[in-house]
Amino acid sequence: MPFRCHARVVAFAGCAALTLGLAALPGTTAAAHDRDRAARAVLPAGDGWGSAEGSVTGGAAADENHVFTVRTREELATALAEGGDTPKIIRISGTIDANSDASGAPLACEDYATDGYTLDGYLAAYDPATWGRKDPSGPLEDARAASAARQRERVVLRVGSNTTLIGAGRDARLLGATLDVRGEENVIIRNLTFEDAFDCFPQWDPTDGEFGEWNSDYDNLVLYGARHVWVDHNTFTDGRRPDAEQPRHFGRLFQQHDGQLDIVRGTDLVTVSWNVFTEHDKTVLVGSSDSVTADRGRLRTTFHHNLFHNVNDRAPRVRFGQVDAYNNHYRQDPDARYSYSYSFGIGFESALVAEYNAFTLPADVDPASVLHRWNAGTGLTENGNYVNGRPVDLLAAHNAANPDAQLGDDAGWTPELRRRVDHPRAVPFLVNAWAGAGKLR
Secondary structure: OOOOOOOOOOOOOOOOOOOOOOOOOOOHHHHHHHHHHOOOOOOOOOOOOOOOOOOOOOOOOOOOEEEEEEEEEHHHHHHHOOOOOOOOOEEEEEEEOOOOOOOOOOOOOHHOOOOOOOOOHHHHHOOOHHHHHOOOOOOHHHHHHHHHHHHHHHHHEOOOOOOEEEEOOOOEEEEEOOEEOOEEEEEEEOOOEEOOOOOOOOOOEEEOOOOOOOOOOOEEEEEOOOOEEEEEEEEEEEEOOHHHHEEEHHHHHOOOOOOOOEOOOOOOOOEEEEEEEEEEEEEEEEOOOOOOOOHHHOOOOOEEEEEEEEEOOOOOOOOEEEEEEEEEEEEEOOOOOOOOOOEHHHHHHHEEEEEEEEEEEOOOOOHHHHHHEEOOOOEEEEEEEEEEOOOOOOHHHHHHHHHOOEEEOOOOOOOOOOOOOOOOOOHHHHHHHHHOOOOOO
């Protein structure tokens, strides 16, 4: 597909100068019209896998009785439950803290703790020096699980079919929340900042890896058995509580975050566009396990014009799915909290096409590390990617550096659902300028 100049580029990367009308100023009648238009927007035809076999309309057909503006966790939960599968639009205004009670008062981890759970008690009970390397069990593990269930009841919010969730204005934020799109269809998530979906009660798993690991729940957004979803112009961040600054217990990082976006368990036909994923470890997962063979033929997902900024890995990690990743910008700062591990994870029966992406990497990051082969990962289609402004054959670099973990050069399919492809040299400018919450246009 030929490169096409983006309408907001003016004499950039060889494109001819183009003009575009200015957006209406906030507070004007035109701005209010634009906000309503954004809330009723649908995924354009041909825009990634989400547009296949129909499209994504979310709540665009909602009547006036099913358009809500919410400002608290209780209002959001009520609006999400309203009307079943009737089309609905939910505008989120300001910051909604999922860790709050029915009156809106904030809840701390201590408010969820029950049955005698304390972190100090848990650490004393399951210290590997005395407990060994068997799974935790007994009263303190039971108390941890019961405490975790109390937090889950507050922070996990289910999203039904035919719903548009959209931030009202530039500062809409979901703090500590997990949006769970489970077994639903036709959902749009736009213009929201997802911050700090933290787990008060991580579980110690002494059998995870050589030294054991702390494992947590709560992704910012979970697509689980969902179909036809558009995730657009959002920002995902650990924000106030970066894992990199958490303490270490039993010699391992006390990690309180899971992923930012999980696309798992039969989810299909998803477009992820113009988002920012930043300051995180395990970023995006497509396919949860090699053993979930029911995912064959599903997990079809497109990622385009997203910014992956200072993330460690999984951008995305793929199993099974036909995944199209093009025109994304992967930017790693020299002083990032998280060391760079990899961007594209090639997993079991994955079929990733990675083309025309831009990577801005510190001098000490070898382009050979951009790809990572997991277990039985076999290959991908890789083409036209640029590193620090120059074309680099990422597949050749990986194979040269990993003689015992070779990848093939054919994903076995060719993407067709791309509305346009920008030149990789223009991608950093475009994505840095227009991706993320507060930048709808």
